[in-house]
Structure formats: C-alpha cells, structure tokens
Amino acid sequence: xxxxxxxxxxxxxxxxxxxxxxxxxxxxxxxxxxxxxxxxxxxxxxxxxxxxxxxxxxxxxxxxxxxxxxxxxxxxxxxxxxxxxxxxxxxxxxxxxxxxxxxxxxxxxxxxxxxxxxxxxxxxxxxxxxxxxxxxxxxxxxxxxxxxxxxxxxxxxxxxxxxxxxxxxxxxxxxxxxxxxxxxxxxxxxxxxxxxxxxxxxxxxxxxxxxxxxxxxxxxxxxxxxxxxxxxxxxxxxxxxxxxxxxxxxxxxxxxxxxxxxxxxxxxxxxxxxxxxxxxxxxxxxxxxxxxxxxxxxxxxxxxxxxxxxxxxxxxxxxxxxxxxxxxxxxxxxxxxxxxxxxxxxxxxxxxxxxxxxxxxxxxxxxxxxxxxxxxxxxxxxxxxxxxxxxxxxxxxxxxxxxxxxxxxxxxxxxxxxxxxxxxxxxxxxxxxxxxxxxxxxxxxxxxxxxxxxxxxxxxxxxxxxxxxxxxxxxxxxxxxxxxxxxxxxxxxxxxxxxx
Amino acid sequence: xxxxxxxxxxxxxxxxxxxxxxxxxxxxxxxxxxxxxxxxxxxxxxxxxxxxxxxxxxxxxxxxxxxxxxxxxxxxxxxxxxxxxxxxxxxxxxxxxxxxxxxxxxxxxxxxxxxxxxxxxxxxxxxxxxxxxxxxxxxxxxxxxxxxxxxxxxxxxxxxxxxxxxxxxxxxxxxxxxxxxxxxxxxxxxxxxxxxxxxxxxxxxxxxxxxxxxxxxxxxxxxxxxxxxxxxxxxxxxxxxxxxxxxxxxxxxxxxxxxxxxxxxxxxxxxxxxxxxxxxxxxxxxxxxxxxxxxxxxxxxxxxxxxxxxxxxxxxxxxxxxxxxxxxxxxxxxxxxxxxxxxxxxxxxxxxxxxxxxxxxxxxxxxxxxxxxxxxxxxxxxxxxxxxx
Numbered sequence: 001x002x003x004x005x006x007x008x009x010x011x012x013x014x015x016x017x018x019x020x021x022x023x024x025x026x027x028x029x030x031x032x033x034x035x036x037x038x039x040x041x042x043x044x045x046x047x048x049x050x051x052x053x054x055x056x057x058x059x060x061x062x063x064x065x066x067x068x069x070x071x072x073x074x075x076x077x078x079x080x081x082x083x084x085x086x087x088x089x090x091x092x093x094x095x096x097x098x099x100x101x102x103x104x105x106x107x108x109x110x111x112x113x114x115x116x117x118x119x120x121x122x123x124x125x126x127x128x129x130x131x132x133x134x135x136x137x138x139x140x141x142x143x144x145x146x147x148x149x150x151x152x153x154x155x156x157x158x159x160x161x162x163x164x165x166x167x168x169x170x171x172x173x174x175x176x177x178x179x180x181x182x183x184x185x186x187x188x189x190x191x192x193x194x195x196x197x198x199x200x201x202x203x204x205x206x207x208x209x210x211x212x213x214x215x216x217x218x219x220x221x222x223x224x225x226x227x228x229x230x231x232x233x234x235x236x237x238x239x240x241x242x243x244x245x246x247x248x249x250x251x252x253x254x255x256x257x258x259x260x261x262x263x264x265x266x267x268x269x270x271x272x273x274x275x276x277x278x279x280x281x282x283x284x285x286x287x288x289x290x291x292x293x294x295x296x297x298x299x300x301x302x303x304x305x306x307x308x309x310x311x312x313x314x315x316x317x318x319x320x321x322x323x324x325x326x327x328x329x330x331x332x333x334x335x336x337x338x339x340x341x342x343x344x345x346x347x348x349x350x351x352x353x354x355x356x357x358x359x360x361x362x363x364x365x366x367x368x369x370x371x372x373x374x375x376x377x378x379x380x381x382x383x384x385x386x387x388x389x390x391x392x393x394x395x396x397x398x399x400x401x402x403x404x405x406x407x408x409x410x411x412x413x414x415x416x417x418x419x420x421x422x423x424x425x426x427x428x429x430x431x432x433x434x435x436x437x438x439x440x441x442x443x444x445x446x447x448x449x450x451x452x453x454x455x456x457x458x459x460x461x462x463x464x465x466x467x468x469x470x471x472x473x474x475x476x477x478x479x480x481x482x483x484x485x486x487x488x489x490x491x492x493x494x495x496x497x498x499x500x
Numbered sequence: 501x502x503x504x505x506x507x508x509x510x511x512x513x514x515x516x517x518x519x520x521x522x523x524x525x526x527x528x529x530x531x532x533x534x535x536x537x538x539x540x541x542x543x544x545x546x547x548x549x550x551x552x553x554x555x556x557x558x559x560x561x562x563x564x565x566x567x568x569x570x571x572x573x574x575x576x577x578x579x580x581x582x583x584x585x586x587x588x589x590x591x592x593x594x595x596x597x598x599x600x601x602x603x604x605x606x607x608x609x610x611x612x613x614x615x616x617x618x619x620x621x622x623x624x625x626x627x628x629x630x631x632x633x634x635x636x637x638x639x640x641x642x643x644x645x646x647x648x649x650x651x652x653x654x655x656x657x658x659x660x661x662x663x664x665x666x667x668x669x670x671x672x673x674x675x676x677x678x679x680x681x682x683x684x685x686x687x688x689x690x691x692x693x694x695x696x697x698x699x700x701x702x703x704x705x706x707x708x709x710x711x712x713x714x715x716x717x718x719x720x721x722x723x724x725x726x727x728x729x730x731x732x733x734x735x736x737x738x739x740x741x742x743x744x745x746x747x748x749x750x751x752x753x754x755x756x757x758x759x760x761x762x763x764x765x766x767x768x769x770x771x772x773x774x775x776x777x778x779x780x781x782x783x784x785x786x787x788x789x790x791x792x793x794x795x796x797x798x799x800x801x802x803x804x805x806x807x808x809x810x811x812x813x814x815x816x817x818x819x820x821x822x823x824x825x826x827x828x829x830x831x832x833x834x835x836x837x838x839x840x841x842x843x844x845x846x847x848x849x850x851x852x853x854x855x856x857x858x859x860x861x862x863x864x865x866x867x868x869x870x871x872x873x874x875x876x877x878x879x880x881x882x883x884x885x886x887x888x889x
Contacts, residue, residue, distance in 0.1 A: 123716040136770045145754045466718040471792030478721030
C-alpha cells in the first residue's frame with residue numbers, strides 16, 4: 001500500500017563538506033543515508049529520518065542538517081498534523097499506535113509554575129563551597145517516635161533503611177527494553193554515586209549481581225526473572241503495579257528484542273513476546289497487595305524494604321494510603337509524563353495525572369492520616385533538572401527517580417522510536433551491532449557526572465534557602481510559591497501564590 | 501474563633517520573623533535571687549531589639565502558691581475579662597485572682613489589662629486525663645475561642661511577664677525588680693514583620709515550659725507540618741512556638757531526655773555521626789532518621805527552661821550567638837558575653853559552645869515540692885554541658 005504519510009524531517013547535506021566517508025550510513029539504523037555509486041554522492045531517504053541526530057553528531061565534517069519538514073497544512077486548531085498523521089498510520093496498519101518515551105503533550109507542567117525561595121537579610125544563606133551541606137537521605141519505614149530505655153538504649157530496631165547519598169535514583173528500565181550495556185552503566189553509576197538503580201521488570205543479568213547493594217529489583221505482573229537469588233541480591237524489592245506512561249496496562253517487550261541473553265535473564269523462550277498482564281493476577285484488591293508485600297518480606301527475611309510503584313491516577317491519595325497501611329515501606333508514584341520503551345500512544349498521551357498534583361495530594365493525605373513517616377515517597381515522570389528535584393522534595397518527596405534524563409545523558413534524543421528496537425544510540429535495543437554504541441565505562445561516567453552536577457546545584461539551592469540538610473526542605477512547601485496558577489491548583493499543591 | 505492572626509500576623513506572612521537578644525541566669529543550688537541583674541544584663545543588649553517586644557520568665561516565683569497553676573492573662577477589653585473569668589470559674593477551682601502589679605511609665609503605651617489567677621484543676625477534668633493535658637487544652641481553648649483574651653503563662657510556681665517595649669521598660673512596668681526566682685530568662689525582640697502585639701513578645705510559654713528565641717527557622721514549613729501530625733497546631737506562626745511544641749513532644753510525650761532532644765533539634769552532621777562509637781552512632785542515626793522533620797534549620801539560639809532546668813542551644817552551625825558563663829552555682833547564658841560580665845565580672849569560666857551542643861543547667865538537688873526551693877552552695881556545675889564535653 002502506498003503510504004500517504006509525509007516525511008517528518010528533511011535531511012540536507014552540504015556537498016561541499018561531505019567527504020563520502022559513509023559514517024552516516026553506518027550510524028543510521030533507520031536506513032536513511034546511502035551511497036549512490038552512479039552519482040558518486042551520499043543521498044538521503046528523508047521519509048525514514050526520526051530526528052535522532054546520530055548522523056549529525058558523528059558526521060566528521062559537519063555536513064548534515066536535520067530540519068522539520070516545512071510541510072504546511074491548512075490551519076486547523078482541531079485537526080493538527082499529529083492527528084491527521086496518526087489516522088493515516090492506522091488506516092494503513094489497522095493497529096494500536098505504539099510509541100516510546102513519555103507524554104509529549106501540552107498538559108500543564110507544574111514545575112514550570114513553581115519557584116523556590118532564598119534567604120535575604122533576616123537569615124543568612126549558607127555557602128556550600130565553605131559549609132557542610134547534606135543530601136543524605138534514608139528510604140524506608142520509620143516509627144512515629146524513638147523509645148529509649150534506661151541508659152539510653154533503644155527499645156526497638158528500625159525497619160530496614162537504605163541510605164542514598166543523593167536523593168536521585170535511576171528509575172525502572174528493564175533489560176530487554178534497554179541493552180545490557182545500559183543496565184551496566186546505570187548499575188555502576190548508582191554504585192559510584194551512592195544511590196540506587198532499578199532493574200525494571202525484566203530480571204537481573206548475572207553479570208550485574210555484584211552491584212546488588214545498589215539495586216532495586218522489580219516484581220511485576222509478568223514475574224519475569226524473579227527467583228530467590230534475584231530477591232536476595234537486591235537492596236530493595238519493588239512491586240510494580242503500574243507506570244505513568246501506561247497506567248492500567250502491563251509491560252510490552254516485542255519478541256524481536258528477546259535475544260538469547262534476554263531470554264535467559266527473563267526466563268522465557270527466545271523470540272517470544274513478553275507481554276505482562278495488565279493487573280497482577282494475584283492482586284485484585286488492597287488486601288491482596290498486603291499479602292504480596294508480606295510474601296516478599298518473608299522471602300527476604302525482613303532484611304530489605306519493599307516498595308510499591310503505581311501510576312499517578314485520580315485516586316492516588318486514597319490508594320497510597322492503602323498501600324502504606326498494607327505494609328509498603330516505599331511508595332513510588334509515576335506521573336503522566338513517565339516514559340516507557342513501548343506503550344500505546346493513546347494511553348501514554350491521555351491517561352494519568354501530573355506527578356506534581358499526585359505528589360502534593362499523597363503527601364498531604366498521608367500527613368493528615370498521621371502515617372507519612374511509615375513510608376518514603378519516591379516520584380518520577382518527567383524530572384528534567386535539579387530544579388524539578390528541589391521542587392519535588394519541597395512538595396513532599398523523599399527522593400525522585402529519573403529515567404529519561406539518565407538516557408539523555410547516555411545519548412538519547414527523545415526521538416520516540418524505543419518500541420522499534422532500532423535505537424541508533426544503542427540504548428533501547430537488543431541489536432548487538434547497536435548496543436555496543438553504549439560503552440559502560442563512558443556511560444557510567446556520564447551518569448555519575450550528571451548526578452554530581454545536579455547534587456552541586458541542589459546544594460546551592462539549599463544553601464540559598466538557608467538550609468543545610470535536605471530533610472529541612474522535604475515537605476517544606478513554604479519554600480515554594482506558585483506563578484500563574486488558579487486558587488484550586490494552589491490549594492491542591494499546598495503552595496501560596498508568589499508575592500503573597 | 502478568635503482571629504489571632506489579625507494581631508499576630510496581620511500581613512499573613514509564612515511566619516513571624518524576628519531577631520533578638522536573649523539572656524538566662526540560673527542558680528543551680530536552687531537559691532532564689534532578685535531580677536535586678538537580669539534586667540541590667542538584657543538592657544545592656546538594648547540595640548539587639550527595636551522596642552517591639554520584651555519579656556521575662558521567672559521560676560520559683562510563687563512559693564506561696566507552688567502547687568497551683570498560675571495563669572497570666574492579658575485582656576483587650578472588660579468584656580473579655582468577664583467572659584474568661586466565668587470560664588475559669590466553671591472549669592477550675594479558683595484560689596486567688598488579682599491584677600498583676602504595674603506602675604505607669606512613659607514608655608509603655610496602651611497596655612492591656614493583665615491579671616493573674618491561681619488555680620486548681622477542678623472536678624470538670626475528665627476521669628483519667630492528666631492535669632497538665634487538661635490545662636493545655638483549656639489554654640488552647642481560651643486562646644482560640646475568646647476574643648480579647650490571651651493566656652500567656654500557665655505553669656506552677658513560675659510566670660512570664662511580657663509586652664510591647666524594650667525589656668527593661670517591661671521590667672519597670674511590671675515592677676520585676678521586686679520579684680525573686682532561682683531561674684530567669686529574658687528577651688528583647690526585633691520583629692521585622694509585625695506591629696507590636698503584647699502576646700507576640702517572648703518568652704513563649706505552655707505549662708512551665710518557656711522558650712526565648714533568637715533566629716529564623718528556615719525549616720519552619722516542615723517542622724510545623726510534622727508537629728501537626730501530633731495534634732500541635734501552630735496558631736501563632738512563630739518559630740518560637742515550633743520550638744516549644746517540639747520540646748513538649750520530645751520530652752513530655754516521647755520521654756526523651758533533654759540532651760537527646762537537643763540532638764533532634766540540632767543533630768550532628770552525618771559525617772560526624774559516622775565517626776562516633778557504635779552505640780552512640782546508632783542512636784544519633786536513628787534520631788535523625790525518625791525525627792529529620794524536626795531538625796531546626798537556619799539560624800537560631802534558644803534558651804529553653806522548665807522547673808529545674810535551663811538549656812541553651814544553637815543551630816548546628818551556630819549562625820546566632822550564645823555565650824556561657826559560670827560563677828559558683830550560677831549559670832549564665834547570653835547573646836553577648838558583655839551582658840554576663842556586666843552583672844558578674846569575675847566569672848569562673850566563660851565559653852562559646854560549639855554549634856548544636858546543648859548547655860544544660862540543672863538543679864543540684866531535684867526540686868522539692870516545699871514552697872521554697874532547697875538552698876545550698878556548691879562551686880561546680882556537674883550537670884551543665886551534659887553531652888557536649
């Protein structure tokens with residue numbers, strides 16, 4: 001069938017600069033560039049370009065330019081090009097449209113409407129270059145009080161606590177969705193930076209067991225790769241109920257990406273689709289969640305916190321309260337902009353709520369019920385920089401997860417082709433020709449650098465607020481003000497209008 | 501409901517910001533002494549305040565009524581007084597009521613009516629409720645329910661005197677040179693965002709706990725949200741209120757010793773904790789893990805007092821001053837050393853405690869229930885600087 005779909009990008013080449021080295025041909029995994037021997041010239045099939053910039057980055061002479069195709073539709077606010085082109089795709093495929101990464105739509109991004117405070121005159125700002133500044137965070141269930149016996153001995157041990165040197169972790173990204181090199185980069189970076197990375201739902205490759213002290217292992221509805229050693233080696237066990245990119249449905253890994261190594265790690269036959277059931281079939285209600293939480297605590301002899309991850313949805317506050325009462329030591333909220341390796345586009349773009357609102361309402365609800373200390377709150381879904389991190393902590397998060405930001409550090413340009421398995425940056429693919437593009441030595445270095453940069457920035461912001469420990473920012477909404485928000489939005493965020 | 505905020509925080513700021521001079525003097529032998537020296541000392545730090553608040557707390561003040569709750573109440577109208585007195589008569593057994601003696605001075609303008617009441621908890625108290633809890637509830641009730649009345653002192657054998665003016669003017673107005681106590685704290689205030697309101701001056705008092713405070717607590721937002729989980733609602737929106745409630749929670753409700761509670765409010769750095777011996781390390785780590793939201797961050801010095809103890813504490817990087825002096829059984833705490841030297845030139849020792857290190861002065865002999873505290877002289881202060889050295 002002749003496709004009616006216009007090219008998204010135009011690739012142009014400055015022939016005066018091009019040396020016909022064919023680097024672009026080798027780098028492009030979407031079959032855009034080719035060498036025309038008859039004309040002795042490099043040429044492009046622009047309709048294949050996804051805008052990932054791999055060729056532009058690696059062209060040794062800077063001869064390539066990628067621009068948006070200046071194809072003008074008749075103006076129509078309702079029928080925007082995206083909707084027209086989606087219909088064309090479905091008319092030609094008859095299927096659910098798949099996509100990758102997070103929601104790219106224009107729903108309000110509340111981080112952009114929140115601003116932070118700083119000290120002036122009445123209290124001094126603190127200079128992190130000259131004074132201690134503490135980001136250390138402990139995740140896990142805490143009691144309401146410390147009870148001391150005579151001689152100041154503690155009457156009870158604390159539930160297991162996990163120490164983070166920086167309140168930023170790497171979010172769940174499964175092996176299979178991304179390559180082993182990406183997993184290794186994340187694991188090594190987390191270990192070096194004193195934080196945690198997360199296996200996602202695809203199991204843990206034996207090569208990475210040595211990073212277990214910094215690893216969260218996931219137990220999802222497909223139970224891929226879950227076995228006693230997997231639970232034993234982890235620092236935290238996480239039950240995945242849902243994710244922000246696709247609330248209500250399970251993980252999707254196309255059979256094409258299930259290579260021999262992926263197959264043995266996931267414990268499924270090579271080449272088969274790994275489709276996680278939409279719900280956990282042993283959790284149809286909150287009391288079932290409590291059973292799974294305690295089954296995992298029993299299996300790990302109460303030595304590690306059990307985390308429960310949900311997508312941020314309308315009733316998150318009530319659900320979170322139930323999760324805490326069911327025994328979750330950490331609750332993870334993944335918002336509307338949470339990313340994925342593959343999800344139905346219609347779900348990614350339309351289901352779930354912004355993480356800022358979910359976080360604010362969950363934190364407020366747990367405090368109102370007097371159970372906030374019983375679980376740590378971790379949030380994810382669209383955290384772009386340390387400013388977002390600081391605002392999330394001020395709204396009430398103990399820590400944040402980053403996924404897309406980490407992948408961008410490894411080269412990702414958000415071209416949203418994760419589901420194709422053809423990632424030219426070698427991140428979201430299991431094609432061995434492509435996966436070697438991520439070198440774990442370099443990948444880990446880039447990730448550690450990112451965390452270091454954000455940590456330094458967090459310390460500067462804390463110092464500016466006159467605070468020298470992250471726990472004094474956590475839930476401290478007086479350090480936030482809203483700009484351009486309605487009263488209802490301010491009320492839900494628990495934040496006052498700037499200037500008030 | 502009374503609009504306390506109308507008086508306390510008319511511009512609806514996040515919290516009331518103020519800076520200050522603070523002074524404390526305690527005779528750890530329990531001997532009562534006149535406040536003349538304390539008044540001179542706080543007056544010596546005149547420039548640290550701006551005349552919009554001064555106050556004193558005195559312990560061992562009413563030996564003749566040592567077993568009775570002494571309420572000091574300020575009234576903005578006669579109606580307020582009538583209403584509250586009817587309420588007190590209903591809820592308590594009223595032993596004695598009188599106006600707090602005062603003398604007109606040019607410096608004090610438009611003072612409220614200030615009365616004191618000596619009370620026994622009446623039969624109205626529910627079965628099984630502790631006297632202290634009953635009193636706290638009634639104080640909160642008066643302060644939120646009755647317009648034009650404010651209870652600013654509610655302990656036994658102690659009281660707070662405070663108002664709008666420099667502390668030495670308040671002392672003169674309330675004739676404080678005539679009183680004696682074994683422990684005095686004093687405060688001169690420099691609020692930046694409130695017009696003077698008598699109730700907004702320090703010390704802040706609930707039961708026999710008082711706090712005088714110099715600083716701004718940058719962690720106020722989370723401290724206040726954390727305390728709300730335990731039923732403390734910060735109606736006054738002052739940092740000082742947060743300190744008082746935190747102390748009440750940690751010491752009275754959670755049973756932590758003062759030196760441990762101080763480690764909650766001003767904990768050592770994590771790197772410091774990791775260097776401590778295993779037992780201490782574990783305790784300090786757990787305190788920070790559990791009570792991280794009570795860490796008082798930002799610049800502060802506080803003098804916290806209750807019967808038998810006076811505690812000086814700064815934030816952990818000491819962004820506000822605190823000097824300690826000792827002489828025989830006397831312990832002095834002050835924003836400035838000069839104020840101590842003024843009233844006691846020949847100190848045995850004077851030092852500046854490290855940030856976050858509490859200085860604790862305790863009565864050598866635990867306080868007796870007899871009307872007069874036990875007197876006795878001794879040259880050392882074994883109980884001060886309890887955990888610090």
